Amino acid sequence: MTSLSRPVNLILTTLEGVPGKEIIEHYGLVQGSTIRAKHVGKDIMAGFKNIVGGELKGYTELLQEARKESVERMVKQAQLLGANAVVNVRFATSSVAPGAAELFAYGTAVKVQ
Amino acid sequence: MIELITFLILIGVGYFVGQHFESQHYASIKAREKQTLHIPLMTFGAKQTLPHAHEAQMFVGSVVVANDYFKTFSASLRNLVGGRMVVYESLIDRGRREAVLRMKEEAIAWGASQVINIRFETANIAGQQANQASCVEVMAYGTGIR
Incomplete structure (x- = not known):
């Protein structure tokens, strides 16, 4: 997930501000979410993995990809508002149905100097 | 009878292979934790002014782990x-330490001097059936500063 915030020139932090910069305007809450279902092929591999345990790489990638997309949606919303940073970013995950997961990202859009 | 044999084989494979993978994973976790010890991780830092920080970026580490x-x-x-x-x-x-390490290694690659305001998140992504093995996603995220 190295490129999580790289394609866009918008600062993401989990802090209440951006270090070294001053917040000049608040735009309020921005959010992005996506719901992903499991891939059948990956599910079969996961079934094997359930015998020996350990990391399920397919699922890790799937969820990382999904999270990236939810962050991108949040970033897009922030850019529409004219923000150049999103502070206090938080993530939430919930399984809405068997085999599907919702990835949710939210934060506060701000403009910094 | 055949069912019992398959069951016993699965238990045996799960026990031995699972234990082998787990000890391997723990060895790798411990080695990497030692390697990355010089970068402090903190769960506070949201409200402090950080005069020594010029740049900040969010880092996320996540892993999906399953039981044997x-x-x-x-x-x-x-x-x-x-x-x-x-x-x-x-x-x-295991999952949580792995997630923290992934986040930390990414932050180090970026050149962070510390990672602050770390938060954890856990989600059960297994099916709803009771007999299904549990499969948990663990993630850690924080802000790296330099």
């Missing part, structure tokens, strides 16, 4: 009598 067959079975036995579920504790512990 033996552990799933012993956990279902444990469910009958209650008490500490040791087999699940090591699963979550």
